[in-house]
Amino acid sequence: MKVRNIRSVTQHLGFLILMYGGRFGVRLGSALPCFACPFVPGCGGYCYLMGLQGYIGFGMGALTGVGLMTALSWFALFVFLVAMLGKLWCGWICPFGLVQDWLSALRGKLGVRERQITQRMKRRMAMVKYGLLAYIAILPPLATLGFLHEDFYLPFCDICPGKSLLPLFAGETRYLALNFDNGVSLGFSIALLVITGIMLVGMFFKDRFFCIFCPLLALIHILKPLTALRLFKLPEACTGCGTCRRVCPMDIEDVYRQRTSPDVQTDECLDCAKCAESCPADGAIGLKFLKFKLFLSSRSYAADSRKKS
Amino acid sequence: MTSGVTNARNERIFKKTSDQISSETARVLETLRSRADYTREFDYFLELAESGMTPEAAETRTGLTTIKLLCVQAPLELIHAAGFHPFKVFCGSNAACNLASRGLPALACPMLRSVIGAAKLAQSSSESPWVLPTTCDWVVKFPEMLAISDVAGEPDSIRVHWLELPHLKDRDDGQRRWIEEIYNFKKFLTSDGRRIKRAALAESVAIYRRAWQALVRLSDLRREGRLSSIWFMLMTGVFFCDSPQNWTTAAERAANSQMTPALRGAKVFLAGSPIFFPNFKIPFLLEEAGLEVVSDDLCSSERIFPGSVACGDESEFGLMSAMSQSYHQGCVCPTFIDNDRRINNILGRMKGAGFKGVVFHVLKGCHPYDLESFGIETKLKDRGLKFIRLETDYSGEDSRNLNTRLEAFRQTIRED
Ligand code: SF4
Numbered sequence: 001m002k003v004r005n006i007r008s009v010t011q012h013l014g015f016l017i018l019m020y021g022g023r024f025g026v027r028l029g030s031a032l033p034c035f036a037c038p039f040v041p042g043c044g045g046y047c048y049l050m051g052l053q054g055y056i057g058f059g060m061g062a063l064t065g066v067g068l069m070t071a072l073s074w075f076a077l078f079v080f081l082v083a084m085l086g087k088l089w090c091g092w093i094c095p096f097g098l099v100q101d102w103l104s105a106l107r108g109k110l111g112v113r114e115r116q117i118t119q120r121m122k123r124r125m126a127m128v129k130y131g132l133l134a135y136i137a138i139l140p141p142l143a144t145l146g147f148l149h150e151d152f153y154l155p156f157c158d159i160c161p162g163k164s165l166l167p168l169f170a171g172e173t174r175y176l177a178l179n180f181d182n183g184v185s186l187g188f189s190i191a192l193l194v195i196t197g198i199m200l201v202g203m204f205f206k207d208r209f210f211c212i213f214c215p216l217l218a219l220i221h222i223l224k225p226l227t228a229l230r231l232f233k234l235p236e237a238c239t240g241c242g243t244c245r246r247v248c249p250m251d252i253e254d255v256y257r258q259r260t261s262p263d264v265q266t267d268e269c270l271d272c273a274k275c276a277e278s279c280p281a282d283g284a285i286g287l288k289f290l291k292f293k294l295f296l297s298s299r300s301y302a303a304d305s306r307k308k309s
Numbered sequence: 310m311t312s313g314v315t316n317a318r319n320e321r322i323f324k325k326t327s328d329q330i331s332s333e334t335a336r337v338l339e340t341l342r343s344r345a346d347y348t349r350e351f352d353y354f355l356e357l358a359e360s361g362m363t364p365e366a367a368e369t370r371t372g373l374t375t376i377k378l379l380c381v382q383a384p385l386e387l388i389h390a391a392g393f394h395p396f397k398v399f400c401g402s403n404a405a406c407n408l409a410s411r412g413l414p415a416l417a418c419p420m421l422r423s424v425i426g427a428a429k430l431a432q433s434s435s436e437s438p439w440v441l442p443t444t445c446d447w448v449v450k451f452p453e454m455l456a457i458s459d460v461a462g463e464p465d466s467i468r469v470h471w472l473e474l475p476h477l478k479d480r481d482d483g484q485r486r487w488i489e490e491i492y493n494f495k496k497f498l499t500s501d502g503r504r505i506k507r508a509a510l511a512e513s514v515a516i517y518r519r520a521w522q523a524l525v526r527l528s529d530l531r532r533e534g535r536l537s538s539i540w541f542m543l544m545t546g547v548f549f550c551d552s553p554q555n556w557t558t559a560a561e562r563a564a565n566s567q568m569t570p571a572l573r574g575a576k577v578f579l580a581g582s583p584i585f586f587p588n589f590k591i592p593f594l595l596e597e598a599g600l601e602v603v604s605d606d607l608c609s610s611e612r613i614f615p616g617s618v619a620c621g622d623e624s625e626f627g628l629m630s631a632m633s634q635s636y637h638q639g640c641v642c643p644t645f646i647d648n649d650r651r652i653n654n655i656l657g658r659m660k661g662a663g664f665k666g667v668v669f670h671v672l673k674g675c676h677p678y679d680l681e682s683f684g685i686e687t688k689l690k691d692r693g694l695k696f697i698r699l700e701t702d703y704s705g706e707d708s709r710n711l712n713t714r715l716e717a718f719r720q721t722i723r724e725d
């Protein structure tokens with residue numbers, strides 16, 4: 001079975017379990033390193049960002065000491081899940097990632113050109129995700145300590161396009177409506193609509209557009225030293241053909257450019273392994289778990305896996 | 310009176326050269342047909358070689374006007390999508406090479422001399438244009454060489470579309486300029502009002518993808534020692550003589566057939582200047598010396614095209630830019646300045662296949678390969694690999710000498 005087929009299966013399974021699993025008793029907890037949105041009725045688990053903001057992280061739990069142990073144990077679970085699967089959560093499991101892939105596939109079917117973002121621009125845009133992490137770290141404690149309105153408990157969820165779009169797959173349209181409860185909630189709901197619109201357009205015209213800004217991707221990357229699963233390169237096997245750069249949904253150049261180090265696990269990489277699958281050089285790119293090589297590029301594989309246009 | 314004598318003399322020379330070319334071709338074909346590892350699946354390729362490897366013959370076979378190419382940087386998929394047949398012009402005949410020699414620099418590239426000689430003889434009827442990437446000096450001067458050799462009038466009377474090749478392929482500006490060049494090429498192909506639709510482009514990419522898959526299968530068979538290098542080179546050598554679909558079907562049939570394992574020898578990698586039919590002197594000499602080529606990086610063989618175009622964006626622009634990049638960055642031609650990763654291609658192909666040495670073929674006059682061979686030699690020797698550089702031309706005069714050197718080389722490999 002080709003890697004891309006396995007990836008497709010895990011993505012769809014991930015979607016089904018994380019979006020609908022709760023209806024069948026699946027409860028995977030609150031520490032999932034992907035966009036398993038708690039606002040989806042009947043979801044199978046919660047994205048860690050929610051817990052991190054509100055009750056178990058920077059919010060009430062940790063700060064008030066009431067749920068400090070709970071906060072720490074969810075954090076430990078999150079670290080463990082990241083350490084085990086790294087960014088497979090992004091490239092192989094995340095339901096919002098799959099939604100973005102569907103939009104890209106639709107664009108491909110319509111023959112619409114993918115928009116290019118210059119590397120310089122992309123580097124700037126990528127900083128936003130670290131800004132969002134800071135936003136998540138600062139606002140909830142301020143709300144908990146009473147310096148901000150209580151609606152600032154979940155400041156990221158309130159502007160996250162996952163919250164507006166993913167519940168639609170469960171028939172829930174409420175988060176697309178304006179919330180007139182108070183000024184803060186109205187402001188958040190307007191912001192959410194605007195961001196959702198921008199993201200929808202962006203995700204249609206650019207592969208994995210939202211991932212450029214995703215704070216969870218940033219958080220997983222910060223834990224990189226602990227992750228067992230890595231993308232690696234053997235620079236001395238690379239012929240510089242540029243295929244890896246062309247097929248990368250995140251337009252990552254480092255894999256192509258790297259000439260000395262095997263470390264090509266950049267902060268934006270999703271570990272989707274599309275580069276490794278397409279690389280025509282034997283043994284130039286691979287995916288490994290600790291020391292075990294899970295996949296290694298080869299010319300025969302690249303030739304064989306490109307059966308379909 | 311004088312011109313009458315000259316014409317009669319020319320006719321005699323042409324007739325003699327023509328006979329010599331026929332006998333060179335017949336000799337090689339006969340040798341191939343009488344080999345122990347010959348199977349019926351090779352007939353298609355032998356027939357293509359036999360029935361004339363000219364643009365005119367390809368036009369008859371495919372029913373399409375050809376675009377005549379030198380080198381490997383013009384995207385075949387684009388030409389095919391425009392409804393033309395891409396034909397890489399080549400010739401390995403020593404007689405044709407000798408015919409063209411008069412008036413040309415003594416050390417002009419033998420391959421181009423041979424092409425010019427063959428064109429002189431054929432009084433080419435094909436009006437199809439040439440598409441020439443600015444690779445080496447010989448290619449850049451090719452129209453002038455045609456004019457000097459009386460194959461054409463003034464150099465600017467030859468229909469040439471130049472592809473100005475950025476020689477720094479790793480640089481963003483070079484890559485951008487090349488994409489522009491390919492868009493200009495598209496304009497040239499469609500200057501008669503035809504259109505290249507996205508669907509045609511995608512289909513063409515798929516056709517060449519299948520051809521590449523077949524090529525990779527054949528090269529794997531060769532690596533495993535189940536297909537001899539001579540057959541592999543014949544098959545790749547006639548790639549442009551028919552439609553890619555027909556070639557692929559025949560190649561797939563051959564790959565699926567029960568092949569008689571090739572003769573076993575010490576495994577070597579063949580690098581350097583291209584080798585064209587019927588000049589199979591080097592492959593035959595290698596076999597005679599007990600050396601088995603199980604992989605190569607010749608632009609006439611494993612590198613006849615850069616592989617399938619892979620891209621994440623299947624729009625027209627996506628396909629166009631992926632195509633341009635494949636033919637630019639994916640090319641390890643020594644005319645590029647930043648070609649340091651070429652060695653990785655050689656080492657990568659050698660890895661795990663039990664290779665012990667590299668045979669580097671340099672055609673006298675082929676300066677880029679000549680120059681690059683020295684750096685490659687150092688890098689390979691630093692890694693403990695054996696290296697031999699064979700500088701030769703299309704004539705058979707040095708065969709004995711080359712054979713002695715190759716046998717000595719095999720000895721050093723064995724002793725290792
Ligand atoms: S696809 Fe492979 S060979 Fe090509 S540039 Fe990337 S790593 Fe190098």
Ligand code: SF4
Binds near residue numbers: 231251255272275
């Ligand atoms: S670098 Fe490779 S694994 Fe990482 S996102 Fe790009 S294609 Fe996927």
